[in-house]
Amino acid sequence: MDIVSIALPKGRMTEDAVVLFKKAGISNDVLKDISRKLILEDNKNAIKFMLVKPMDVPTYVEHGAADLGVCGKDILLEQKKDLYEVLDLKFGFCRMVVAGPPNVKDSFLTNKRVATKFPNVAEEFFKKKGENVEIIKLNGSVELAPIVGLSEVIVDIVETGRTLRENGLVVIEEIFPSTARLIVNKASMKTKSERIKDIILKLREVINGG
Amino acid sequence: MIYLPDGVQDFLPEEYEFKRNIEDKFREVFKSFGYKEIMPPTFEYSENFSHLFDENSMYRFFDKKGNILALRPDVTAQIARIVSTKLEGRYPLKLCYVANVYRYEDTQVGKMREFTQAGVELIGTNHEESDAEVIALSIEALKSTGLKDFKIDIGHAEAFGSIVRNLNLGNEDVNLLRELLEQKNQSAIEDFIKQKEIKREEAKLLRELPLLFGGKEILEKLKKENFKETEGVLEYLDRVYKILEDFGMKEYISFDLGMVQNLNYYTGIIFRGFVKGLGYAICTGGRYDKLLKIYGKDLPATGFAISVERVMLALQRQSKEEWVKPRRVLVRYKEEERRRAYEKANVLRKEGNVVEMYTFKRCENIDLKSFDEVVDVGE
Numbered sequence: 001m002d003i004v005s006i007a008l009p010k011g012r013m014t015e016d017a018v019v020l021f022k023k024a025g026i027s028n029d030v031l032k033d034i035s036r037k038l039i040l041e042d043n044k045n046a047i048k049f050m051l052v053k054p055m056d057v058p059t060y061v062e063h064g065a066a067d068l069g070v071c072g073k074d075i076l077l078e079q080k081k082d083l084y085e086v087l088d089l090k091f092g093f094c095r096m097v098v099a100g101p102p103n104v105k106d107s108f109l110t111n112k113r114v115a116t117k118f119p120n121v122a123e124e125f126f127k128k129k130g131e132n133v134e135i136i137k138l139n140g141s142v143e144l145a146p147i148v149g150l151s152e153v154i155v156d157i158v159e160t161g162r163t164l165r166e167n168g169l170v171v172i173e174e175i176f177p178s179t180a181r182l183i184v185n186k187a188s189m190k191t192k193s194e195r196i197k198d199i200i201l202k203l204r205e206v207i208n209g210g
Numbered sequence: 211m212i213y214l215p216d217g218v219q220d221f222l223p224e225e226y227e228f229k230r231n232i233e234d235k236f237r238e239v240f241k242s243f244g245y246k247e248i249m250p251p252t253f254e255y256s257e258n259f260s261h262l263f264d265e266n267s268m269y270r271f272f273d274k275k276g277n278i279l280a281l282r283p284d285v286t287a288q289i290a291r292i293v294s295t296k297l298e299g300r301y302p303l304k305l306c307y308v309a310n311v312y313r314y315e316d317t318q319v320g321k322m323r324e325f326t327q328a329g330v331e332l333i334g335t336n337h338e339e340s341d342a343e344v345i346a347l348s349i350e351a352l353k354s355t356g357l358k359d360f361k362i363d364i365g366h367a368e369a370f371g372s373i374v375r376n377l378n379l380g381n382e383d384v385n386l387l388r389e390l391l392e393q394k395n396q397s398a399i400e401d402f403i404k405q406k407e408i409k410r411e412e413a414k415l416l417r418e419l420p421l422l423f424g425g426k427e428i429l430e431k432l433k434k435e436n437f438k439e440t441e442g443v444l445e446y447l448d449r450v451y452k453i454l455e456d457f458g459m460k461e462y463i464s465f466d467l468g469m470v471q472n473l474n475y476y477t478g479i480i481f482r483g484f485v486k487g488l489g490y491a492i493c494t495g496g497r498y499d500k501l502l503k504i505y506g507k508d509l510p511a512t513g514f515a516i517s518v519e520r521v522m523l524a525l526q527r528q529s530k531e532e533w534v535k536p537r538r539v540l541v542r543y544k545e546e547e548r549r550r551a552y553e554k555a556n557v558l559r560k561e562g563n564v565v566e567m568y569t570f571k572r573c574e575n576i577d578l579k580s581f582d583e584v585v586d587v588g589e
Contacts, residue, residue, distance in 0.1 A: 083489065187485065187488050204396065
C-alpha cells in the first residue's frame, strides 16, 4: 500500500487534526508521540504525519512533499497555491479582521498604514474598497504596530479577541471567517487516488455526522 | 550583480542541450504522425488574443503608431487565426509547433512567465478518432523523452457545461462554481447548492463530480446513476477509451469528470498530463470547436500543448537517463600538416563526432580528459 503523507500545522490546530483523523479511522492516536519529533509514522495504517509551521503547510503540499495537508483558510487565501482544497474540516475557527485603537478614524490625509502577516489578503481587501494603503509586512506580534506608531491599523487573525483586548485594540471590520481545510496535492490526488478518496470520504462522514 | 526579471531564465549549455533534445524528440514524434511544424510571430495585435486571455495576463506594449501589441500567451489562438485567414486546402489540417509563450503570472515553481510549449492542432474534424489520435500522440511524445509514471487524465467540458446550462446561473456564479470544482472543494460546493437552492437531481451530480476521478470504472459508476446530463459525455468517453485501448494505451489513461479548464475555449473532451510527484500538469489539451469561428472559419479542432520546462523538471526528478552524446574527438596536428588534419577532422565530423582541432603547441592548455579520443596528425 502506498504511504500517504499528511502535513499538519504545528500549534493550536495539531490536536484537533490528529483527533479528527483518529475519529475517522484513518490513523492511530499519535498525539502522545508528539514531542520534538517532526515526523510521526503510523505504519499500521500506512500514514505519515509531518509537523510543519502552519504557513508552510501549503508549500509542502503544492510541491508534493506531502500528499495531504491541514491548513487554515486564512493561509490559503494569503498564498493562493496550486492545489485542491477539498473539505472544510470545521475546526480551528477564527476571523481575519482589521483592528486598531478604538479612536482610529477612517479618514487619513496620507495613506493609511496597515501592519500584517497577511500582505496579500490586506492588499486585496483594501483595493476592493478602493482605499490606498501602505502595507507593512511583519512576522509576528502584529498587535504592537499601532501601539508604537508603526501603523494605524492591523490585519490579523483573531480567535477569541483576548490578545487584541489586552493590547487595547478593537475589531474595526471583519474580512472573512476562517476554518481548517483539507488540502491535496494535485498529482497525488490522481496517482494515489484510491487511498486519498477513501480518506476524503471518511473525513466527510465524520464532519457531516458530527 | 546583474539580475534578470522575474519569470525568465537563461539556459546554459548543458541544460539547453537537455532542453533541445526533448524538443527534438517532440518534433520527431509529431512529424511521424503527419503534423507539419509552423511558426507564427512572437507578437501580434493584442486584440487577436483578447477573446481568450485577460488583458492583464498578457505582456502588452505599443508600437510607434500607437497600436497595442501583445507577446503571444498561447499558440493555439495564432494557429486558429492562420487557418482561418491563410491556409486553404483539404481538411483535416495537422499542424504542430515548439514555441515560447508569455504570460504575466505570479511566478512560482514550475510557472515561468516565458516558457516553451510543444503542441499540435488537428483541425477540420470532430470525430472521436481525432480526439483519440491527439491523446495517443501526447502519450507517444511524452514516452519518447523517457518519462515514466505519467498519466493522461481525461474529462469532458460538457460534464460541467450541461449541468450549468440547466441551472440558469449568472456568469459570475458559473465562474465561482467552476473555481470550486477546479479545487474539488466539496464543502463550498455544498454551501453553493444550499444557497442557490439547486434541485435534487443536479445537486446530487454536483456533489459527486469532485470525486468522480480514477480508472475506467468511474465511467461505469456514473453510468449506473442514469443522469440525463452526462449520458452523451459518457458514451463519447467510452468510444475514445476503446480506441486508446486498441492503441495499447490503457495504462496511461485515467478519468476525471470533475475536470474543468481555465481556458474557456474548450467544448468537448479535455485532458491533462500528470507525473507522479509533480503537483501541476505537464500537458493540457482538448477539443475547441468554436474557437476558429471567432477568426472567420467555422471548423472543429482538437489539440494539446506540452510544457517543455515541466517535462524537464519531471525528467530530472526521475533520475534522467543520460542522453546518448556524440563522441568528442581532439585532432592534434603539426602546423605543416594543417591541410591533412582539417580533412581528417571533417571526415570524423561527417561520421557524427564532435571534433576540435589544436596544434601540438596549443594543446598544452587543453583538458585532454574532456575528449573521448585523441587523433594525432603528424609526429
